[in-house]
Amino acid sequence: MRVDGRDITVTGSLLQPLTRRTNDILRLAMATLFLATVITSSLITRYEWVALERSISKIVGVLTPTQSNLVYLAYGIAILALPFVILVSLILSRQWKLLGAYAAAGLIAILSLSITGNGIAAPQWHFDLTDRLDTQLSQFLDDPRWIAMLAAVLTVSGPWLSRRLRRWWWTLLLAFVPIHLVVSAVVPARTLLGLAVGWFVGALVVLVVGTPALEVPLDGAVRALAHRGFTVSSFTVLRPAGAGPLLLNAASPDPDATAVVELYGPNQRSGGAVRQLWSKLRLRANETAPLQTSMRRAVEHRALMAIAIGDLGLASTSTMSVAALERGWTLYAHNPKRGLPLDSSTDDAGVQKVWNALRMLHDHQISHGDLRSREITVEDGAVLFGGFGSAEYGATDTQLQSDIAQLLVTTSALYDAPSAVRAAIEAFGRETVLTASGRLTKAAVPGRVRDAVPDAKAVMARARDEVKHQTGADQIQAETITRFTRNQVIQLVLLVALVYVAYPFISTVPTFFSELGTANWWWALLGLTVSALTYVGAAAALWACADGLVSFRHLAIMQVANTFAATTTPAGVGGLALSTRFLQKAGLSTLRATAAVALQQTVQVIVHVLLLILFTTAAGARADLSHFVPSATVLYLIAGLALGLIGGFVSVPKLRHWLATAVRPRLKEVTDDLVDLAKEPKRLGLIVLGAAGTTLGAALALWASVEAFGGTTSFVTVTVVTMIGGTLASAAPTPGGVGAVEAALIGGLAAFGLPAAIAVPAVLLYRVLTCWLPVFVGWPVMRWLTQNDMI
Incomplete structure (x- = not known):
């Protein structure tokens, strides 16, 4: 140079990595969002869009036909000449290496809107200008491929040209919308699609090629x-x-x-x-x-x-x-950094010198904000600081406390926790260190500081324990750092999910309440009682799986909260997580808690399948079960997908390794638990009874709901319908199986001859008793469990 x-x-x-070009990435993200918005709005509101444009055009379209023709002709010439003007500008500015990107962006934009099922399509004019200037030139304003090409080459070339030219050319290109309105014509949706596609293609090419920056x-x-x-x-x-x-x-x-x-x-x-x-x-x-x-x-x-x-x-x-x-x-x-990093010169600088240096900073109301060992050096026994990217003059008490917490982590890892805490107390005093130690949490200590320390979680735990020991504090209240705690975020998500899944039910509430006037409330009360007893059965099964190491009463209460978590998350994932968390808080290790929940679910599935076979056989072949049997096409598709998955897992080495290292040990663990369980008849019997009670209790609740509206279906047929509905609930993607369960239960009851006038309100009553009432009760129960540190 x-x-x-x-x-x-x-x-x-000097080349910057592709993944670090933030400006180019943000441009591409905005172009992608605009493209998705145009496609979505075009599909959803296309006719309303056209009607709105026609109404606006009647207001602003003040030009006479002759004037409109002249405006349209002038703008068509400008749009036709624009790409050649851009090309000449690039040549005059000697941007030779940009010509390839210019051509690539234009061709990709044109081809992306020309590919059809029959190959590359030629231009097809579809804009109605029967009362306007009927020339081939005017139709360039209509072809989305031309607009896409212009937007793509302008996006690619813009950063290399002057800001003034870039603004004028973008204004000229985007003027096609108001000009169409002024001449009383409607902008085709495909034209806006061309603009979005062109911007997206141009942004993608810019990300690959780069900008002058x-x-x-x-x-x-x-x-x-x-x-x-x-x-x-x-x-x-x-x-x-x-x-x-x-x-x-x-x-x-x-x-x-x-x-x-x-x-x-x-x-x-x-x-x-x-x-x-x-x-x-x-x-x-x-x-x-x-x-x-x-x-x-x-x-x-x-x-x-x-x-x-x-x-x-x-x-x-x-x-x-x-x-x-x-x-x-x-x-x-x-100037180059003076001294050696602290992690390689701990012998020259004692821990007390490090804390005294930080105290001097704080005495002048300066916070450092990035107290990693690499930002602290030692020269001739003197401690020096570097970095300063997060430093603040006139720092707040919060920023000063954050400094103390960061240095506790760093010095505890480099020296030891007792020495670090002792030096901190000597430099800042007992109360200051005790207050700052409330920030020894993952949320409070910056990620860059935690990443610089091996096993930062254990280091922070040792530092907190040592602060309690040396200050005599009973406990350290963790400082709330984030705007929302993790539990608050989870609860907010669950509430939003609850509103989402409850909406289809709310829409049927008026019809449902009109049918309740004819219901027998004693049967409904029986269904509610049976529904409540199912929680006792589920608690008994999980209590036995956990070897009776947890409180049965609290476990039964947790089952109510479990209903809320399972209903507001797809496939009941939240319920499984809540059960595992409860067992962990009750004193079980993570491995033992997970094994207990997995064992309960395994036995539940086995019992469910056995009961389904038993009751289906008892129901006989008289009923029409076509509602439950998918079409032959669906069955073939499922079988082909299953065979494809099996072939993929067998032929791909990584998938085989995953099966051998991840799935097989867990499967063996569950199998061993089942074998051990078979050697304990009492415990096995309790788990099976609890699982069967959960399934049969739900069936009894549906049977009581049917009887409440005067139905005469037998308990055996209702049990078959309930178990099939439960299977669909676990497979449905909607939280709690909402929609799929109701449709399956109503169709199943109709298959056994129950009239729709009885089946529909009976199923809705059943869902109220077994799903919605427990959900709304489960919300405050889950908050109570959280407040008492049980989950």
Whole structure:
């Protein structure tokens, strides 16, 4: 590289990784969202869209037919000439390497809208202009492929051209919508689709090819350093631009003079802003530094903090230069870091020196915010700090407490927890350390600090225990850091899911209530009682699977909350997770709790299948069971899919390895549990009775609901219908099987000859007794279990 008559040697690659081009990724994401919006709105509101445009066109279409023809002709010429004007501009600006991207974007955009089932389709004009200028030129405004090509090449070429030209050309392209309205014509939906496809294709090509912002202005960096009296002779790339800045080592003719140059590109600016915004949304406002709206301000802040901390004699670097460069880049140059990292010089710097250095920072109301061992160095026994990207002058108490928690983690890992806590108390005092230790949690300690420490969870636990021991505190109340706790998020999701799954039921409430006037409430009361007893059976089965190591009463109460969790999550996944969590909180290990729940579910499935076979045989062949049997096509499809899955697992080595290492041990574990269970008849009998009671109790509740509306179906047939409905509930993708269960139960009862006038309200009453009432009761029960630390 030659700058101002001098040759500067550059060693290393300056290319930024594809996955770190934040601007290009955001552009592609917005283009994808726009394309999805256009497709969705076109499919859903196409006719309303056309009607709206016609009504608007009648209002703004004030031109006469002659004037409309002239406007349409002029705009058609401009649209036809636009791609050639862009091409000439690229040639005049000598952007030779961009010509390939220009051509690729245009061809891909045209081909993507030309491919049909019969191959590549030729242009087909479909815009009705019978009362307008009928020329081939005017039809360019209608062809979505031409609009897509224009949008694609403009997206690709725009970053390489002047901002003024880019704005004018985009305005010209997007003007096709108002111009159509002014000339009293309707914009075809396909034309907007062409615009969306073109932008998407262009954004994708830009991501691959790159923009001028990726070209590093090293010549500007050389001049900025020369202005500060540092003459650059060579650059060595220490780290390409990625998650952090482009890091370079700058050498000069003076062998004793070197500098570290950090170059922040536009992608760092947008990526950093996105990360800061996410932190603001996820954490409270006083947990994070103020949002920097520009990269230059962020770099300036870091340089000024280095100067401020350097005045205290605690900075490992000193600022040399900060400058704004071309194409949105910002330079930050400083002297090489002094001293050795703390993790390799713990003998030279005792833990007390580290804490005393932090105390000096805090005495001047400065927080560091990034107290990893790599940002702390030792020179001649003195502790120095580096980084300063998260440092704050005039820091809040929250930020100061966060510093103490971070340094507790770092020093506990480097030295030991007793020494670290003792030094912290000596430097800051008992109460301050005790308050700050409430932030020794995963949410409070930044991820970069936790990642720098081996087994950070265990380190934080040891530090908390040592703080309690040395301060004499009974417990440390964890500080609430996030705006929403994990339990609150889970409960919010469950409530939203509950509203979603309850909507189909709510829509049938008026009809259902009109039928309730004819119901026999004694039968309904019997169904409710039986439904309540099923929770006792489920609790008994799980209690026996857990070897009676948990409270049966609390286990029965948990089953009510389990209904809420299982109903608001697909396939009852939430119920299984809640049962496992309850057993863990009750004192069982994670492995034992998981095994107990798996054993209960296995026995439940076996009992369910055996009862289904038994009662189906008892029901006889007189009933019409075609409602439950899928069509031959569906059966063939299922069989083919099953055979394909088996063949895939047998032929693919990774899948075979997964079966051998993940599935087979768990299957063997469940099989061993069943064998051991068979050796304990009493325990096995209790589990089987509990599982059978759950299934038969649900069937008895449905039979009572049928009897409540005057039905005469036998208990055997109702049991068959209930078990098939339960099977569909576990397979249906909707939470709680809503929709699938009701349809299966109503169809099953009709197959056994029950009139729809009785089957429909009976099934709805059954679902109220066994699903919706327990769900609404389960919500406060689950909150009670949470408050008492049982889940």
